[in-house]
Amino acid sequence: MNYTSLAGELQSLVKGTVLVKEPMKKHTTWRIGGNADLFINPADKEDVRQAVEFARNNQIPLTVIGNGSNLLVKDGGIRGMVLKVGRGLAGISLEGTTLKAGAGALLPELAAAARQAGVGGFEFAAGIPGSLGGAVLMNAGAINGCVADVLVSVVALDEENRFIILPKDELNFSYRSSILQGKPIVCLETIWQGFPKKSETIKEETQQYLSKRKAAQPQGYPTAGSVFKNPDGDYAGRLIEACACKGLRVGDAEVSQKHANWIVNLGQATAQDVLTLIEKIKRQVQERFGTTLHLEVRVLGED
Ligand SMILES: Cc1cc2nc3c(=O)[nH]c(=O)nc-3n(C[C@H](O)[C@H](O)[C@H](O)COP(=O)(O)OP(=O)(O)OC[C@H]3O[C@@H](n4cnc5c(N)ncnc54)[C@H](O)[C@@H]3O)c2cc1C
Known part of the structure; x- marks a missing residue:
């Protein structure tokens, strides 16, 4: 496919930015990932609709991303179109x-809006750097709550490019999982229900929670948060630490010294470095505890 001419065509249909060979490392918090053939940053919902229709009419594979904070994009990049639901829908x-x-707003922005208005239930969202679309896909959460606790419904575009409303009950939420994972659907808008709570109380609780997170999590290096889901009744970090994997390194990818379930990019880590490290960790945990670790981060693209 000639992506340069396709980009020109798509650009004439939308207000947002269309790019060719866009480095995905610019759009992932791990700062890792090869190029996307075609990349669109839509300015609004109508741009999203146009882009999805354009991809379908031209048989271009479509990948939707949010803030890239739970993504490992492989070094060969992503074939087809990457649609980033971001500031245009925030x-x-x-x-x-x-x-x-909007699905492009960030969880900390939602938490701040709720806090300022004296609405409780969103304290968990203050420290998670995901977009609301990505958060719904992942049922993002922390010790003090998760998306499923406060979400009411989602407005999305389905593969036939129709706007649909998905109530929470249809999203099959469980730990870091929703029915939308792997589905050709774009989340556009989200509705949430909190409860009255004093702003001052929310503020104090949020500060305490954020400083606890800061103390427990590595700072200063690109990461994607927890790499593995916690197995039932245990913690991936505990198992990995017990296998003495803290500090284990492949290339510039290192198991954080501070939190064993986080892999940090020390500078020039490749997706292959991270994947090799992931395999080493999985093998050691399997051999020592007989537990199979499953990825929380989502892997996209080609080798
Ligand atoms: C420092 C740090 C701390 C973190 N702490 C936590 C934590 O405490 N709890 C937690 O749960 N997670 C945590 N995470 C992981 C991450 O922030 C969450 O999983 C977040 O919900 C991902 O949102 P995102 O917008 O970055 O999604 P992305 O990483 O961009 O995408 C995640 C998935 O959602 C899909 N997707 C994204 N947006 C849309 C959309 N609009 N429509 C359809 N599909 C979409 C993508 O295709 C992909 O499959 C952390 C990450 C970092 C870097």
Whole structure:
């Protein structure tokens, strides 16, 4: 496919930016990933609709991303179009204790809007750097709550390019999982329900929670947060640490000294470095504890 001419065609249809051979390392918090053939940063919902239709009409494979904070993009990059739901769809509005927000808004922005309005239930969101679309896909959460606790519904575009409303009950949420994972669907808008709570109390609790997170998590290096899901009744970090994997390194990818379930990019780590390290960790945990670790991060693209 001639992506340069396709990019020109798509650019004439949308207000947002269309790019060719865009390095995905610019769009992942791990700062890792090869090029996307075609990349669009939509300016609004209508741009998303145009891009999805364009991809379908031209048989271009479509990958949707949010803030790239749970992604490992392989070194060969992503074939076809990457659609980033970001700042063009990031508005947040409030009515009583109900919040409505674009899927490109970030969890800490949602938490801040709720805090300022005296709406509780969103304290967990303050420290997680994902977009709301990505958060719904992942049922993102922490010790003090998760998406499934406060989400009401999602407005999405389905593969036929129709706007659909998905109530929470249809999303089959479980630990870091929703029915939307792997589905050709674009989350556009989210509705949330909190409860009245004093802003001052929310502020204090959030500060305490954020400083606990800061103390437990590596700072200063690109990461994607927890690499593996916690196995039932245990912690991936505990198992990995017990296998003496802290500090284990492949290329510039290193198991964090501070939190064994995090892999940090010391500078020039490749996706292959991270994947090799992941395999080493899995093997050691399997051999020592008989436990199979499953990835929380989502792997996209080609070798
Ligand atoms: C420092 C750090 C701390 C973290 N702490 C936590 C934590 O405490 N708890 C936790 O749960 N996670 C945590 N994470 C992981 C991550 O922030 C969450 O998984 C987050 O919800 C991912 O959102 P995102 O927008 O970055 O999604 P992405 O990483 O961009 O994508 C994740 C998945 O969602 C899909 N997707 C994204 N947006 C859309 C959309 N609009 N429509 C359809 N599909 C979409 C993608 O295709 C992909 O499959 C952390 C990450 C980092 C870097």
